[in-house]
Amino acid sequence: MSKIYETVIGLEVHVELATKTKIFCSCSTAFGGAPNTHTCPVCTGMPGSLPVLNRQVVEYAMAVGIATNCKITRYCKFDRKNYFYPDNPQNYQISQLYLPICRDGGIEIETAAGKKTVGIHEIHMEEDAGKLVHDEWEDVSIVDYNRSGVPLIEIVSEPDMRSAEEVIAYLEKLRLIIQYLGASDCKLNEGSMRADVNLSVREAGAAYFGTRTEMKNLNSFKAIARAIEGERARQIELLEEGKQVIQETRRWDDNKETSHAMRSKEDAKDYRYFPEPDLVPVVISDEWIAQVRSRQPEMREEKMARYQTQYGLPAYDAGILTGDKTFADLFEAATEICGKPKKVSNWIMVETIRLLKENGMDPDQIQFSPENLAKIVRLADEGTVTNTVAKEVFELVFLKDIDPEAYIKEHGLSTVSDEGALRAAVEQVIRENPQSVEDYRNGKEKAIGFLVGQTMKAMKGKANPGMVNQLLRELL
Amino acid sequence: MANIISDETIEYIGILAKLELSEEEKERAKKDMSEMLAYMDQLNELDTDGVEPMSHIFPVSNVFREDVVTNTDGSKDTLFNAPEKKDGGFLVPKTIGS
Ligand SMILES: [Zn+2]
Numbered sequence: 001m002s003k004i005y006e007t008v009i010g011l012e013v014h015v016e017l018a019t020k021t022k023i024f025c026s027c028s029t030a031f032g033g034a035p036n037t038h039t040c041p042v043c044t045g046m047p048g049s050l051p052v053l054n055r056q057v058v059e060y061a062m063a064v065g066i067a068t069n070c071k072i073t074r075y076c077k078f079d080r081k082n083y084f085y086p087d088n089p090q091n092y093q094i095s096q097l098y099l100p101i102c103r104d105g106g107i108e109i110e111t112a113a114g115k116k117t118v119g120i121h122e123i124h125m126e127e128d129a130g131k132l133v134h135d136e137w138e139d140v141s142i143v144d145y146n147r148s149g150v151p152l153i154e155i156v157s158e159p160d161m162r163s164a165e166e167v168i169a170y171l172e173k174l175r176l177i178i179q180y181l182g183a184s185d186c187k188l189n190e191g192s193m194r195a196d197v198n199l200s201v202r203e204a205g206a207a208y209f210g211t212r213t214e215m216k217n218l219n220s221f222k223a224i225a226r227a228i229e230g231e232r233a234r235q236i237e238l239l240e241e242g243k244q245v246i247q248e249t250r251r252w253d254d255n256k257e258t259s260h261a262m263r264s265k266e267d268a269k270d271y272r273y274f275p276e277p278d279l280v281p282v283v284i285s286d287e288w289i290a291q292v293r294s295r296q297p298e299m300r301e302e303k304m305a306r307y308q309t310q311y312g313l314p315a316y317d318a319g320i321l322t323g324d325k326t327f328a329d330l331f332e333a334a335t336e337i338c339g340k341p342k343k344v345s346n347w348i349m350v351e352t353i354r355l356l357k358e359n360g361m362d363p364d365q366i367q368f369s370p371e372n373l374a375k376i377v378r379l380a381d382e383g384t385v386t387n388t389v390a391k392e393v394f395e396l397v398f399l400k401d402i403d404p405e406a407y408i409k410e411h412g413l414s415t416v417s418d419e420g421a422l423r424a425a426v427e428q429v430i431r432e433n434p435q436s437v438e439d440y441r442n443g444k445e446k447a448i449g450f451l452v453g454q455t456m457k458a459m460k461g462k463a464n465p466g467m468v469n470q471l472l473r474e475l476l
Numbered sequence: 477m478a479n480i481i482s483d484e485t486i487e488y489i490g491i492l493a494k495l496e497l498s499e500e501e502k503e504r505a506k507k508d509m510s511e512m513l514a515y516m517d518q519l520n521e522l523d524t525d526g527v528e529p530m531s532h533i534f535p536v537s538n539v540f541r542e543d544v545v546t547n548t549d550g551s552k553d554t555l556f557n558a559p560e561k562k563d564g565g566f567l568v569p570k571t572i573g574s
Contacts, residue, residue, distance in 0.1 A: 019543050026546040035564035036551040044554050056543035077531060084494045086568045132571055142565035145554065270492055275531030283537040 002240070004204040007232045008212075009167055009197060010121075010159035013174060014152050015184045016128065016192040017060045023127045023151035024051030024094065024279075035144035043127075043149030045090030050278055057151040058282060060183040061101045061125050062292045064153060067177045067299065068120050070105030074284050078125075078276035086143050087129040095154075097273045100124035101282070106158075107177070109169040118170045119158030128152050153183075159198065159209070164228040168221050171195060179325040180299050187364060188220055195224060200245070201235045210235070211245040215259060217252050227252040231259060303328060311341035320349055326363040327352075333370030334377065343377045351391060355398045368401040375404045388461035389413050417464040419471075422455075425463065426471045429454045440476055448472055479513035481506040 022029055025042035041049035065072055079097040102123035109118055130148040132141045155174065161167050175186040175193060186193040200212035215231055218224045230252075235245050250259040298306070300322045307318035321327045327348055334344045356363060376397060380390035385408055393413065396402045408414060416422060429451055430437055440447035448469070455468045486502050486509075497505060551564060560567035 021541075021543050021545050021547075026541065026544065027550065028545045028547070034551070036554050036566075037549045037564075038547075039550045039554040040547045041550075041553075044550075052539060052541045054543050055540035058540070082492075084492075086566075086571050132568075133565070134570060139570040140562070141568050141571050142562050143568055144565045270488075272492075275529075277531065280532055280534070280539050281537045 005201045005232075005236050005239075006204045006206070007162055007228070008159050008200050008202060008209060009161040009163075009228065010212075011155075011157045011161070011167065011170065012196040012198065012214075013155040013157075013171070014194040014196075015064075015155065015178055015186060017057055017151040017153060018182060018184050019054055019056045019060070019151055021054055022149035023054050023057050023125070024149055027149065029150050033146050035142070036146060038146040039148070043089075044145050045088075051094065053279060053282070054151065057125055058101070058284075059292055060151075060181070061123060061153050062284070062289065063181045063296060064155070064178055064183055065102030065105060065123050066289070066293055066296060067181060068102075068105040068107050068123070068155075068174070070102035070120055070123060072284055072289055073099055073101050073103060075099065075281055076101045076284070077281045078279045079273045080276050081126075081271040081273055083271055085129070086141065087132050087148070089130065089145060089148060093127060093129065094276055094279070095126035095273075096124035098275070101284075107170070107173050109166060109173050111163075111165045111169050113163075113165070116160070116166070118160045118166070121156045121158050123153050123155050126152050126154060159200075159212075164225040167197070167228060168225060171221065171224070176300055176323070176325065180297060182297065185364065187362075188218075189362075191219075194218075197224065197228060197231070199228060199231050199235070201232060201239065210239075211247050213245065213247065214249045215252050216249060216262070217254075219254070223252065223254040226254065226257055227259065230257060234259070307331075307341075311335065311345075313341060313345055317342075317345045317349060320353075321345060324363040326366055330366065330370055330373065334374040337371060337374035338377050340377055340381060343381055344373065347373060347377055347394070351394050352398065355395065359399075366398075368397045372397045372401060372404055379404060379408065383464070384408070384414055386415050386456075386461055386463070386465060388456065389415070392461070413462060415464045416459055416462045417467055419467065422459075422463055422467055422471055423475075425455050425458050426468060426475055429458060430472075430475060437476060448476075479510045479517070481509045481513075 016029075019029060021027060022038075022043055025040050027038045027040050027043055030038065042051055062072055076096065076099040078094050080092045081095045081097070082092045084091055100122040103121070105120035105123075106117045107120070108115055128147050128150040130143055130145040132143055134141050157170065161170060171193075178184050178186050178193075184192055188194070195218055197215040197218065198212050199215065200210035202208060202210040213231060213235070215227050218227055231250070238245055246261070249262045251262050252259045303322045304315075304318045307313045307321060308315060313321070321331045331341075331344055331348055335341045338344065352366070355361075356366070376390055376394050379385050379393075380387060385393065389408070393402075393404045393407055396407065397404055433451060433454060436447045436450050440451070451472055452465065452468050455472070456463050456465065459468075483502070486497070486506055489505075489509075490497050490502075555561050555564070555566065558566050
């Protein structure tokens with residue numbers, strides 16, 4: 001009999017904070033600047049420059065800590081982590097090793113296996129590194145320090161997860177909490193949220209931990225799930241062959257669905273940490289914690305309850321809309337404009353989600369404005385356009401954020417309620433479909449549906465469906 | 477001399493510092509480092525039991541900046557002394573991995 005193995009997983013999640021400036025200098029954190037335009041002597045490690053801590057970084061870190069049930073460290077400090085790499089102009093990263101800002105928290109996750117709490121060991125503040133662009137043709141790299149000094153928090157979980165499903169549930173919950181707090185947009189594909197997976201296997205029920213590896217380069221939830229499955233299988237195979245798992249950092253290649261060990265020379269994990277002499281300690285008072293706590297926004301559970309009571313939405317709708325901050329914001333803004341919560345909810349839950357899937361997009365890639373969504377809701381609801389037309393126009397709103405009202409006017413898409421035009425169309429459909437007409441006259445009620453459909457088709461979806469129905473019954 | 481720096485230690489420190497040392501340089505570094513450690517040993521003679529480690533000599537805490545962008549395009553100064561540059565960035569030997 002083969003043994004039964006258990007997977008033990010802990011995560012290190014890096015999140016780029018949504019501050020306007022870097023952690024230790026007043027350079028912009030905006031994306032898309034030309035290389036090195038958002039740099040100064042501090043974030044490029046020039047001799048003699050001194051870092052000054054951004055208060056907002058501390059407050060975001062506290063907010064995330066409070067929302068994840070952590071204890072806030074009243075006296076916390078920064079430490080220097082030393083390593084040489086071209087993305088790091090100081091030759092050290094300012095981070096927190098000994099006294100991180102948050103400790104001993106946890107969040108509850110829910111999977112098919114039930115509810116459980118995943119512990120959070122600590123959250124610390126640190127700075128991001130610059131970016132290296134490797135030249136395809138020549139043996140050179142180009143270094144851009146615009147990201148150098150962008151504030152990060154690293155959220156270190158306890159090794160409490162046992163499956164890819166639990167890992168994804170944990171990450172989704174964490175992302176949602178941070179997005180709700182407005183502390184980060186948490187985009188895995190753009191690197192504003194990055195997860196390193198620490199994984200080991202052991203015989204089910206064993207009290208010891210197996211040797212773990214750390215997996216890097218995971219850019220999507222799917223890649224994370226595949227990497228976990230792949231690494232679990234690799235480690236079990238080694239153990240079954242009587243070999244040892246080596247403690248190492250591995251780089252996941254999602255295209256090949258395999259990982260390879262990163263060379264140990266680059267991976268020499270001897271960072272010779274020491275207390276950062278250029279920064280004074282951060283002392284956090286009860287009053288400051290209370291202040292941050294009082295500013296915490298409405299979180300998902302509260303929002304879900306409010307959507308049901310205030311807007312009368314079914315629990316199902318409330319669950320989906322609050323399951324993503326983009327949906328919740330869009331819903332609230334569009335409802336504010338048009339005053340039709342259930343209709344707005346339907347347009348998000350059905351058409352928007354369908355188009356996201358078809359275009360392989362995530363909700364945070366939604367580009368259309370709540371104004372244009374509200375217009376579609378109103379135009380369809382008032383019968384200015386038929387549902388068919390509304391859906392077609394909405395596709396353009398979704399893709400290009402067009403103004404649906406102007407578009408409908410410009411392309412003459414308003415519902416045709418002109419009786420003369422409709423009567424002519426209905427008469428022609430009756431002439432062209434004698435079989436259906438006969439079926440209907442012989443009592444097949446369903447045949448009228450086909451004739452309505454044919455008329456709508458002839459009118460390019462613009463015919464007033466109620467009037468078509470009425471005219472057909474009258475003429476048959 | 478209680479602090480003998482082994483060949484392995486010098487090799488390892490070389491890797492961490494990304495330095496390639498010649499045999500003579502290694503010998504010299506071994507000697508220098510032993511002397512530095514001997515000096516540290518003098519400090520270790522002090523009894524520090526019950527003394528909190530100190531990282532700052534001034535009783536100052538909570539020095540913050542507000543989150544307001546005041547720096548403008550710094551690329552010219554940043555790149556001023558770059559030995560080589562390309563497309564607005566520092567040009568360095570190809571570095572792969574992460
Ligand atoms: Zn700067």
